[in-house]
Amino acid sequence: MMTQPRSMRVSTSDRIFDIIIIAVLVAIAVVILYPLYFVLVASFTAPRVVNSGRFLLYPVEFFPGGYLKTFKYPPIWRGYLNTIVYTGLGTAISIAVTTTTAYTLSRVDMFGRRWLMLLFSFTMFFSGGMIPSYLLMRNLGIYDTLWVMVLPGAISVYNMIVCRTFFETTLPKELLEAANLDGCNDFGFFFRIALPLSSTILAVMALFYASAKWNSYFDGLIYLMDNDKMPLQIVLRNLMLVGKNAATEMVGDAKSIAERRNQADQLKYCVIVVSAAPLLMVYPFLQKYFAKGVMIGAVKG
Amino acid sequence: MNNLTLANGRQTASARVAQVLKHNWRLWLLLLPGLVWLIVFCYIPIYGVSIAFKDFNAKLGIMGSPWVGLKYFKQFFSTSIAMKTIANTLLLSVYSLVFGFPAPILFALLLNSLNKLKFKKFVQTVSFAPHFISVVVLVSMMSIMMAPSSGFIGVLAKKLTGSEVLFMTRPEYFRSLYVISDVWQNMGFSAIVYIAALAGVSPDLHEAAIVDGASKLQRILHIDFPSILPTIIIMFILSVGNLFTIGYEKAYLMQNTINTSVSEIISTYVYKVGLQNAQYSFSTAVGLFNSIVNFALLIVVNAFSRKLSDISLF
Numbered sequence: 001m002m003t004q005p006r007s008m009r010v011s012t013s014d015r016i017f018d019i020i021i022i023a024v025l026v027a028i029a030v031v032i033l034y035p036l037y038f039v040l041v042a043s044f045t046a047p048r049v050v051n052s053g054r055f056l057l058y059p060v061e062f063f064p065g066g067y068l069k070t071f072k073y074p075p076i077w078r079g080y081l082n083t084i085v086y087t088g089l090g091t092a093i094s095i096a097v098t099t100t101t102a103y104t105l106s107r108v109d110m111f112g113r114r115w116l117m118l119l120f121s122f123t124m125f126f127s128g129g130m131i132p133s134y135l136l137m138r139n140l141g142i143y144d145t146l147w148v149m150v151l152p153g154a155i156s157v158y159n160m161i162v163c164r165t166f167f168e169t170t171l172p173k174e175l176l177e178a179a180n181l182d183g184c185n186d187f188g189f190f191f192r193i194a195l196p197l198s199s200t201i202l203a204v205m206a207l208f209y210a211s212a213k214w215n216s217y218f219d220g221l222i223y224l225m226d227n228d229k230m231p232l233q234i235v236l237r238n239l240m241l242v243g244k245n246a247a248t249e250m251v252g253d254a255k256s257i258a259e260r261r262n263q264a265d266q267l268k269y270c271v272i273v274v275s276a277a278p279l280l281m282v283y284p285f286l287q288k289y290f291a292k293g294v295m296i297g298a299v300k301g
Numbered sequence: 302m303n304n305l306t307l308a309n310g311r312q313t314a315s316a317r318v319a320q321v322l323k324h325n326w327r328l329w330l331l332l333l334p335g336l337v338w339l340i341v342f343c344y345i346p347i348y349g350v351s352i353a354f355k356d357f358n359a360k361l362g363i364m365g366s367p368w369v370g371l372k373y374f375k376q377f378f379s380t381s382i383a384m385k386t387i388a389n390t391l392l393l394s395v396y397s398l399v400f401g402f403p404a405p406i407l408f409a410l411l412l413n414s415l416n417k418l419k420f421k422k423f424v425q426t427v428s429f430a431p432h433f434i435s436v437v438v439l440v441s442m443m444s445i446m447m448a449p450s451s452g453f454i455g456v457l458a459k460k461l462t463g464s465e466v467l468f469m470t471r472p473e474y475f476r477s478l479y480v481i482s483d484v485w486q487n488m489g490f491s492a493i494v495y496i497a498a499l500a501g502v503s504p505d506l507h508e509a510a511i512v513d514g515a516s517k518l519q520r521i522l523h524i525d526f527p528s529i530l531p532t533i534i535i536m537f538i539l540s541v542g543n544l545f546t547i548g549y550e551k552a553y554l555m556q557n558t559i560n561t562s563v564s565e566i567i568s569t570y571v572y573k574v575g576l577q578n579a580q581y582s583f584s585t586a587v588g589l590f591n592s593i594v595n596f597a598l599l600i601v602v603n604a605f606s607r608k609l610s611d612i613s614l615f
Contacts (some may be wrong), residue, residue: 133342207527
């Protein structure tokens with residue numbers, strides 16, 4: 001931190017330097033924020049205005065029609081529901097498996113700890129790849145089921161290492177010894193002492209896993225066949241990027257083809273807002289936790 | 302316990318396993334789900350890589366399929382696609398590294414040099430936002446905002462250049478858009494590590510430098526930057542080590558029939574040939590080549606860094 005003593009005079013050149021830095025940072029903030037803000041404004045603005053390619057600062061002509069159409073489109077709802085199930089169940093499984101694994105590997109008296117760590121770490125840099133994994137899912141019989149969306153990603157080794165580092169640094173050996181003397185075994189210690197002391201890391205893990213699962217589309221693309229099981233991101237991709245017709249179909253009642261296309265384009269903004277809003281609304285409140293999480297991870301690389 | 306075993310001479314292996322399990326079987330039980338996951342979802346696919354050297358036949362399974370040696374590797378390298386996809390992968394990764402790597406460092410240094418807490422916090426919060434949108438949303442946003450007649454960026458480009466600019470379709474824009482959107486999405490989040498490292502820089506250093514008349518820029522260059530250099534090096538090793546694993550997810554979404562000459566990278570090719578055309582052995586061979594190059598790169602960079610700076614991952 002650059003805290004400057006009050007008494008010290010700030011030189012003119014430093015003051016100019018400060019102003020330049022502030023200007024640069026404001027520019028960065030605007031460049032990052034404006035596209036997101038534009039999407040939000042466009043989703044409430046009449047198609048005619050949106051598609052004229054103007055810069056928008058507020059909804060020039062208020063238009064809720066895009067959202068009405070979006071909410072009436074069943075695949076979006078189905079995708080939403082699927083994604084909520086995959087994210088909820090997946091995150092729960094991930095946290096359970098990640099914390100238990102991380103805890104055992106954080107214990108110094110765990111036999112073979114170094115070798116086990118090596119086995120886990122190796123997979124961060126070398127993996128079987130797409131095809132062997134795909135064949136595995138087929139052989140396991142979980143291809144095109146709910147399980148293929150929640151089991152293969154149960155552990156992110158990076159997250160596990162962050163979690164392990166957290167346990168190593170926050171649970172002193174004396175605590176375990178004291179608990180053991182009081183007749184507390186490893187289960188008791190993990191569930192009744194270690195976990196309650198680790199709410200920070202649990203929040204971090206929940207956010208990391210949940211956002212990764214909410215946003216993933218490739219697993220659905222590779223491992224799912226059934227349209228009814230597709231997560232929101234796949235529905236989105238089909239609407240936005242693949243068929244030019246899917247979005248136009250959503251606005252069935254418009255008169256001319258041109259107007260249809262106009263409405264379809266505006267609709268895309270609504271769909272984006274609907275899909276991205278949950279995470280964007282949640283993350284500012286969890287910010288301090290994930291900054292902490294990344295820092296813990298950075299300590300040990 | 303130890304004395305006892307020594308007195309009895311060497312313990313048998315099974316006795317030792319029994320002893321370990323008796324001592325902390327509860328820990329092993331806690332580890333069990335993770336271990337099963339590791340074996341099933343990581344090491345079985347690694348074993349499955351052997352189909353790259355086999356003529357995979359679904360009826361015979363991975364074990365039963367006949368060995369063919371390097372046939373599929375030779376087949377890959379005999380096509381013109383090989384050089385094309387390797388070059389595309391390398392170019393895209395190097396571009397991403399050249400622009401994507403320094404951006405968060407600069408951002409962190411700038412942010413850290415201010416002492417306006419509220420402003421800093423606001424800018425940082427804003428900078429995280431794009432990290433939480435999906436690649437599908439990102440690419441969708443790009444494609445509607447850059448649409449030549451209806452998106453605001455497309456319309457602006459048309460006004461400036463006098464003709465329609467087909468950002469999302471033309472091959473010449475693919476790499477730039479890929480890299481710019483990458484920086485836009487990840488700069489803020491990647492900066493967290495550096496901001497954390499900068500928070501650890503002792504204020505004494507800065508005070509002493511101020512007394513000596515150092516300007517702010519000088520302090521950034523001579524105090525802040527050297528302090529976070531170890532972190533920078535570690536992050537650099539990691540980035541180079543992942544150079545060849547460049548996100549196929551985004552490249553695949555941004556791909557169209559016109560820009561494949563630059564957007565076809567090894568991983569998108571593996572997906573298309575492997576899963577869309579079901580050439581399992583061939584595409585596994587291509588994927589394995591990719592993994593090996595990547596892993597070798599990581600080892601080399603790590604060794605290099607250990608020699609030059611004593612900083613290394615392992």
